[in-house]
Amino acid sequence: xxxxxxxxxxxxxxxxxxxxxxxxxxxxxxxxxxxxxxxxxxxxxxxxxxxxxxxxxxxxxxxxxxxxxxxxxxxxxxxxxxxxxxxxxxxxxxxxxxxxxxxxxxxxxxxxxxxxxxxxxxxxxxxxxxxxxxxxxxxxxxxxxxxxxxxxxxxxxxxxxxxxxxxxxxxxxxxxxxxxxxxxxxxxxxxxxxxxxxxxxxxxxxxxxxxxxxxxxxxxxxxxxxxxxxxxxxxxxxxxxxxxxxxxxxxxxxxxxxxxxxxxxxxxxxxxxxxxxxxxxxxxxxxxxxxxxxxxxxxxxxxxxxxxxxxxxxxxxxxxxxxxxxxxxxxxxxxxxxxxxxxxxxxxxxxxxxxxxxxxxxxxxxxxxxxxxxxxxxxxxxxxxxxxxxxxxxxxxxxxxxxxxxxxxxxxxxxxxxxxxxxxxxxxxxxxxxxxxxxxxxxxxxxxxxxxxxxxxxxxxxxxxxxxxxxxxxxxxxxx
Amino acid sequence: xxxxxxxxxxxxxxxxxxxxxxxxxxxxxxxxxxxxxxxxxxxxxxxxxxxxxxxxxxxxxxxxxxxxxxxxxxxxxxxxxxxxxxxxxxxxxxxxxxxxxxxxxxxxxxxxxxxxxxxxxxxxxxxxxxxxxxxxxxxxxxxxxxxxxxxxxxxxxxxxxxxxxxxxxxxxxxxxxxxxxxxxxxxxxxxxxxxxxxxxxxxxxxxxxxxxxxxxxxxxxxxxxxxxxxxxxxxxxxxxxxxxxxxxxxxxxxxx
Numbered sequence: 001x002x003x004x005x006x007x008x009x010x011x012x013x014x015x016x017x018x019x020x021x022x023x024x025x026x027x028x029x030x031x032x033x034x035x036x037x038x039x040x041x042x043x044x045x046x047x048x049x050x051x052x053x054x055x056x057x058x059x060x061x062x063x064x065x066x067x068x069x070x071x072x073x074x075x076x077x078x079x080x081x082x083x084x085x086x087x088x089x090x091x092x093x094x095x096x097x098x099x100x101x102x103x104x105x106x107x108x109x110x111x112x113x114x115x116x117x118x119x120x121x122x123x124x125x126x127x128x129x130x131x132x133x134x135x136x137x138x139x140x141x142x143x144x145x146x147x148x149x150x151x152x153x154x155x156x157x158x159x160x161x162x163x164x165x166x167x168x169x170x171x172x173x174x175x176x177x178x179x180x181x182x183x184x185x186x187x188x189x190x191x192x193x194x195x196x197x198x199x200x201x202x203x204x205x206x207x208x209x210x211x212x213x214x215x216x217x218x219x220x221x222x223x224x225x226x227x228x229x230x231x232x233x234x235x236x237x238x239x240x241x242x243x244x245x246x247x248x249x250x251x252x253x254x255x256x257x258x259x260x261x262x263x264x265x266x267x268x269x270x271x272x273x274x275x276x277x278x279x280x281x282x283x284x285x286x287x288x289x290x291x292x293x294x295x296x297x298x299x300x301x302x303x304x305x306x307x308x309x310x311x312x313x314x315x316x317x318x319x320x321x322x323x324x325x326x327x328x329x330x331x332x333x334x335x336x337x338x339x340x341x342x343x344x345x346x347x348x349x350x351x352x353x354x355x356x357x358x359x360x361x362x363x364x365x366x367x368x369x370x371x372x373x374x375x376x377x378x379x380x381x382x383x384x385x386x387x388x389x390x391x392x393x394x395x396x397x398x399x400x401x402x403x404x405x406x407x408x409x410x411x412x413x414x415x416x417x418x419x420x421x422x423x424x425x426x427x428x429x430x431x432x433x434x435x436x437x438x439x440x441x442x443x444x445x446x447x448x449x450x451x452x453x454x455x456x457x458x459x460x461x462x463x464x465x466x467x468x469x470x471x472x473x474x475x476x477x478x479x480x
Numbered sequence: 481x482x483x484x485x486x487x488x489x490x491x492x493x494x495x496x497x498x499x500x501x502x503x504x505x506x507x508x509x510x511x512x513x514x515x516x517x518x519x520x521x522x523x524x525x526x527x528x529x530x531x532x533x534x535x536x537x538x539x540x541x542x543x544x545x546x547x548x549x550x551x552x553x554x555x556x557x558x559x560x561x562x563x564x565x566x567x568x569x570x571x572x573x574x575x576x577x578x579x580x581x582x583x584x585x586x587x588x589x590x591x592x593x594x595x596x597x598x599x600x601x602x603x604x605x606x607x608x609x610x611x612x613x614x615x616x617x618x619x620x621x622x623x624x625x626x627x628x629x630x631x632x633x634x635x636x637x638x639x640x641x642x643x644x645x646x647x648x649x650x651x652x653x654x655x656x657x658x659x660x661x662x663x664x665x666x667x668x669x670x671x672x673x674x675x676x677x678x679x680x681x682x683x684x685x686x687x688x689x690x691x692x693x694x695x696x697x698x699x700x701x702x703x704x705x706x707x708x709x710x711x712x713x714x715x716x717x718x719x720x721x722x723x724x725x726x727x728x729x730x731x732x733x734x735x736x
Contacts, residue, residue, distance in 0.1 A: 376544055377581035377640075381595045381647055382571040384563075391598060396585050473585075 056081050056449075067440060085443045086450045089434050093450070096270015096425055102262065106273050108147050109250045112155060113280070115139045116242050121465070123235065124472070129163055132234070136160050150259075158245065162237035221245065243284065266344040270425040272454060278348060278416040278426065283409055285352040290359030295389060297364055308360070315357035320418055323350045328422035347419050355412050362408060366401035367393070399473045406466035410459050427451050495520045495651060495682050496541060501550035503536065510536050511547065512706040523683045525693040525714075528703035529729060534686045537703070538653045541684070542573045555650060571599065574644025575653040578660050580636040582628035588615070588639050589624040592646050600647065607646070614642035618672050634665025638672055645676075652676065654685040688733060694718060702726050 029035040059080025061073045070082035086093070095103050119126045119135070126132050136159035144152035221244045232240075254277075257263040269277065296308035315323070327350035328343055335341075370393055378388040398405070420429040431447040434440060496518040503511040510533045518524055526534045539545040540552060543559050543566045552559045554569045582591050592611035596602040602610070615621040618638040620631075628636055637657055644652060654673070658666045670692050677683055677696045687693065693700050693714055700717040702709045702725075710722045721727045 371579070371581070373577055373579050373581035374583065377575075377577060377583070379544060380542055380570060380573070380575035380653075381643070382567055382599050383595070384567060387598060391594065392583055396583070399585065 054080070062087075070443075081446050081449075082443055083446065085434075085440055085446050089440075092271060092434065093427065093430055093454075094272045096274055096430055097268045098264060098270070098273065099262075099268065102256070102264055104147060105253050105256070105261065105264075108143070108151050109253045110273075110276065111143070111146070112158065112249070113246065115155060115159060116238070116246055120235065120238055120242065129234075132163055133160070136163070154249070158241065158249075162234045162241060165237050166232065166234050221248075247281075247284075266342050269344065271430045272427045274344075274419075274424060275413075275416050275426040277344075278351060278419060278424075279413045281348050282351045282355055282412050282416070285348075286355035286359055286408075286412065287405070289352060289356035290363055291394065293356055293360035294363035294367060297360065298367060311353075312357045312360055315354055316361075320351070320354050320415055321421055323354050324418060324422050326350070343422065344424060347422060347424060351412070351415070351419075355408060359405060359408050362401050362404035363397060365404065366397035369400055370396055399470075402466050402470050402473075406463060409466075410462055413458060413462065414455060427454060493520045494518065495522075495555050496684075497551070497553045498537075498541075499551045501537075501540065501547045501552060503533075503540065503545065503547045503549075510706050511540070514550070514708060516701065516708065516711075518682065518684065519698075521680045521682055523677050523696050523698045524685070524701060525697040525699075526684065526686045526701045526703060527688065527690070527693065527729075528709075531705075532703040533706040534703045535655050538575075538655060538684050538686055541651075541653060542570050542575055544575075571647065572649055573651040573653055574647060574649035576637070576640055576644065576655060576657045578656045580628070580633070580640045580660075582636055582639055582643070584628050587625050587627055588620075588631070591628065591639060592643050595643070596646050610646050611642070614645045615639075617645070617675070618642045619668075632665060633661045634668045637661065637665075637669045641669075641672055641676070649681075651682045651684070654683065654687065656686050656688070658687065658689055690718070690730075690734060702729065704729070 028038045061070045061080060061082050061084055063069070064084045065088060066084070067082075069084055073080065073082075091100070091103070095106055098106060119132060126135055136156060139159055140152045140156035143155040252258050253261070254269075255264060255266070293308050293312060296304045297312065299305045299308070324347055327346040331346060332340065374393065374396065375388070378392045383392065416426055417428040419426055420432075425433060428451050431451040435444045435447050494517045496516070498514055498516040501511055501514040502509070512533075514537060516537075526537065528534050536545055540547045540559075541554060547559075555572055557565050557568050559565060559569060582588075583594070586594060589608065589611055592614065593604065593607040596607040596610060597604055612621060612624065615624060618641055620635055620638055623631055623635060623639070628639065631639065657673070658669050661669060666689070670689060673683075673685070673692065674696055683696075685692070685697075697714050699711055700714050701711040702717070702721075704725055709725055710717070712722070717726075718730065721730060
């Protein structure tokens with residue numbers, strides 16, 4: 001008769017000194033060397049921090065609306081910062097030379113982006129149809145209060161559409177209802193053309209005039225997705241809208257000449273707004289192109305592989321400034337005389353492709369880390385290449401390369417300041433231009449510090465967000 | 481869901497026909513003139529020393545490896561470079577791997593439903609019912625909402641079996657399914673495989689589990705250096721091997 005064996009019960013771990021004292025002993029004074037470094041750091045902080053705070057906060061001039069306030073303060077002997085300068089020029093810092101009466105369009109476009117992106121960026125926050133519907137209605141009310149009826153209606157439509165489409169398009173894609181692929185494609189094209197034409201005329205009848213174009217394009221995009229993709233989840237629709245309808249809406253809102261909005265040409269754009277436009281479109285276009293380049297570089301098709309390798313290596317070999325110069329100075333020389341592209345557009349394309357090459361290499365690094373077995377398992381289950389990449393390989397890859405991509409996104413955001421070399425005035429450009437203002441000479445420190453702070457806030461938010469993403473996905477991520 | 485086991489007749493209808501297949505990795509001749517026919521519902525065990533080409537052979541059947549000479553016909557579809565045919569064959573064959581290869585970013589349930597929904601265009605509800613049916617069958621329905629990394633090796637391999645079954649394959653290929661498992665877990669996977677065998681599935685197993693081969697296999701194939709040395713029913717194979725090479729191999733793995 002064997003004895004009964006029982007595993008030993010677990011015991012609590014030995015207790016060391018806890019609390020803040022324990023923490024300080026462990027982290028600040030764990031060895032003589034460490035203690036010395038701690039004291040040294042304290043000394044440096046004591047030597048620098050008080051004077052910085054005195055200049056930037058206590059002695060600074062906050063109130064007033066002209067240079068005189070700061071000058072008189074300086075004569076009193078308190079030589080603090082003159083934040084009045086920033087306050088007076090704030091609108092220019094934010095919007096550049098966008099006409100004052102039209103600045104609400106910028107605000108609305110950015111607010112809409114925030115509202116459109118929130119359910120995507122923080123999926124855990126808005127789980128469930130009810131919460132999402134309430135969110136859409138609350139957002140619409142907010143827009144009604146801030147921007148008025150048309151904006152509220154547009155916001156409500158935009159946010160409710162992804163919720164309304166899945167139950168409406170419950171069936172298989174329309175494409176599959178037609179026998180044979182060719183019939184499906186031609187039917188799809190026909191229906192798209194029909195829908196576009198109908199929308200065009202409907203909008204024309206409604207007296208929108210210039211509105212017909214954007215509405216027709218938006219409608220046509222939706223029809224294409226309904227025909228070729230069909231049954232999709234709300235979050236998939238949200239992505240589709242963000243990458244199709246939102247950019248169009250944003251473009252027409254900001255440029256104008258439709259819906260009775262006056263035209264604002266891009267050389268009026270500037271400040272933080274321009275920085276965000278360049279960075280935002282840069283990120284949104286560089287990532288998909290980067291994914292395609294990374295896949296292309298790993299392709300077994302020699303032509304595609306060579307092209308991708310050539311492109312990536314070429315772009316990585318030249319500085320961004322030279323790409324921007326090429327885009328703004330050289331590129332027009334190759335075009336026929338009557339063909340011109342907007343300068344901002346050329347810069348955007350240059351930046352997108354430049355960063356796409358870097359992101360491609362980051363993503364390729366992630367692809368190398370995916371075990372070969374993942375591809376084999378997917379293929380053995382009958383997954384075709386693109387579906388496998390989209391649903392099995394890329395979700396894993398992108399999670400792996402979050403830190404690398406965050407790096408790229410941050411440096412993209414900061415590199416937008418380089419558009420200054422082709423005469424576009426982003427936040428830093430506007431700051432520099434303001435320093436040159438004869439009325440406000442001598443406040444360079446304030447302008448630079450303000451610009452740096454704004455950049456820091458955005459970059460810090462992005463880096464915190466990347467940490468949040470890593471945490472969200474790694475709780476569900478268990479590689480062996 | 482399962483079809484009753486067809487009577488084991490001697491003249492089965494062939495579901496896989498391999499004729500004169502040769503394959504090289506650069507200069508290395510991995511498969512040498514392989515001829516093999518597998519009947520519908522047959523259980524075939526392929527064994528042999530490592531490097532004998534047994535894994536390569538079954539990976540050729542769903543075109544994870546490309547053969548350079550000869551013909552492979554699976555359920556009437558000949559494997560060529562034609563992507564459509566490859567997809568057709570892959571949809572009819574399930575494959576199990578040594579390292580399970582579950583998708584680590586998806587829960588067990590999502591692992592099971594993803595392919596039926598996206599490849600077979602099955603409605604999600606139906607796919608989930610199917611998934612639970614097969615999780616029940618491999619005896620781990622309570623793991624549905626866990627991630628693969630939270631499951632033991634044996635559980636992962638059973639999830640992998642259920643994942644294949646959700647695609648309703650006609651043929652199952654097993655590439656050393658128990659080689660990466662602790663001895664305690666091998667049995668739970670083998671039990672599921674035995675259950676599967678009794679349901680009439682066509683099975684090709686590359687394995688070193690000779691006990692499994694004895695009880696389940698209709699036929700055992702022994703391979704060495706890229707060739708099929710001999711094939712026979714398990715009784716004859718284990719008790720009266722035709723070649724000294726086979727006898728040497730068997731004495732290596734059976735006596736220790």
